[in-house]
Amino acid sequence: MSSDIHSLExxxxxxxxxxxxxxxxxxxxxxxxxxxxxxxxxxSADAAEEVVSQIKAKGRKSKAIQADAIDFxxxxxxxxxxxxxxxxxxxxxxxxxxxxxxxIMRMSEEQWDDVIxxxxxxxxxxxxxxxxxxxxxxxxxxxxxxxxxxxxxxAGQTNYAASKAGIIGFSKSLAKEVASRNIRVNVVAPGYITxxxxxxxxxxxxxxxxxxxxLKRAGEPSEISGSVRFLASDASSYITGIVxxxxxxxxx
Ligand code: NDP
Numbered sequence: 001m002s003s004d005i006h007s008l009e010x011x012x013x014x015x016x017x018x019x020x021x022x023x024x025x026x027x028x029x030x031x032x033x034x035x036x037x038x039x040x041x042x043x044s045a046d047a048a049e050e051v052v053s054q055i056k057a058k059g060r061k062s063k064a065i066q067a068d069a070i071d072f073x074x075x076x077x078x079x080x081x082x083x084x085x086x087x088x089x090x091x092x093x094x095x096x097x098x099x100x101x102x103x104i105m106r107m108s109e110e111q112w113d114d115v116i117x118x119x120x121x122x123x124x125x126x127x128x129x130x131x132x133x134x135x136x137x138x139x140x141x142x143x144x145x146x147x148x149x150x151x152x153x154x155a156g157q158t159n160y161a162a163s164k165a166g167i168i169g170f171s172k173s174l175a176k177e178v179a180s181r182n183i184r185v186n187v188v189a190p191g192y193i194t195x196x197x198x199x200x201x202x203x204x205x206x207x208x209x210x211x212x213x214x215l216k217r218a219g220e221p222s223e224i225s226g227s228v229r230f231l232a233s234d235a236s237s238y239i240t241g242i243v244x245x246x247x248x249x250x251x252x
Contacts, residue, residue: 005234009034012086013232014078016040016069016126017096019048021195022145025221026093027051028058029229035091036061038082042068042096061086069096069122079129088137091232092130094123094144097163099197101156112159119163123170127185131174134183141232144171145224146189148247164189168243175241184240186231191247193219214249 008030018027018039027037028051037055041048041064048064055062065081067074082089097119100111123144134140149157150164168187175185192198192209198218201209210217227246230236245251 005237006230007034008091008229008233011035011090011232012082012088013037013091013093014040014082014089014126014130015093015095016067016122017042018093019044019051019064021197022190022193022221022224023093023095024051025225026095026228027062028054029222029225030091030093030232031055031058031060031062033229033233034060035232036086038063038065038078038086040065040067040069040078040096042066069125070117072121072125072128075122075125076129079126079133083133089130089133090137090140092126092134092140092142093228093232094126094142094167096122097145097197099157099160101160103156104158107159115159116163116166119160120166120170123167127170127174131178131183135178135181138182140178140181140183141236142171142174142183142185143228143231144185144187145228146171146187146243148189148191148245148250151189151243151245151251171243172241179240184231184236186236186240187243188224188227188231189243189245189247189251190224191219191245191250193221193224195221212250213247214252217248219246219248 013035015027017023019041052062147164
């Protein structure tokens with residue numbers, strides 16, 4: 001074990017939706033810090049296997065597991081598979097998420113339910129399953145990926161903003177429940193980050209968003225993963241229940 005408080009050597013991490021975008025950057029960054037990293041995916045098997053190869057090339061153990069984040073039973077199975085094969089779980093990053101943007105006048109019940117289930121119920125599913133081994137170890141760090149939109153709201157994203165605001169309430173409540181067992185629960189709230197999720201926007205919309213960001217540019221996935229790595233490590237051992245905005249100043 002390393003005495004460096006930033007090191008994750010000997011730790012086992014799970015990143016949901018770790019095959020692409022921000023989740024991929026998080027998985028690679030945790031591996032760089034020394035953790036063995038399991039990722040889940042729903043559709044992108046090739047991308048997930050590629051991340052596993054990259055993590056193994058860093059000398060860490062890794063595995064990709066197909067699991068739909070909305071499925072409670074599958075979450076339990078993923079956690080028990082990790083406990084068996086990796087002998088524990090120290091870090092959980094709830095990253096899997098989707099958007100189904102439209103104004104409420106046009107929003108279908110399905111668009112509402114899909115986003116709430118994928119973004120919010122998934123956080124319940126994996127947190128509940130992970131808490132048992134973490135309680136046993138009397139140690140753990142859960143990092144939930146929120147959004148600036150969960151803080152400030154955004155027209156056309158009532159479903160998404162509700163899911164991300166829900167994550168904040170959930171995380172603070174869970175942080176209070178498990179703090180006495182030395183388990184920390186925090187939220188990282190990204191602003192506008194260049195990934196496939198934001199890739200469909202046209203040039204004009206993108207320009208106007210960038211104009212509104214105090215740092216005047218979109219962020220990169222690697223600018224989110226550093227904060228997650230920090231919250232996963234002992235460098236943040238006295239931090240729980242916070243929402244860390246990583247958004248170029250958007251939430252100000
Ligand atoms: P991407 O669309 O690039 O990636 C989404 C990831 O989530 C993929 O790995 C995908 O896996 C996974 N995923 C989606 N649905 C499910 C599911 N049902 N079960 C399991 N995995 C699933 O998005 P980003 O990387 O941009 O977003 C990552 C997180 O960051 C999300 O929670 C998002 O809300 C949040 N965020 C993103 C921002 C941005 O500007 N990009 C801003 C603020 C927050 P697969 O391909 O296998 O389906």
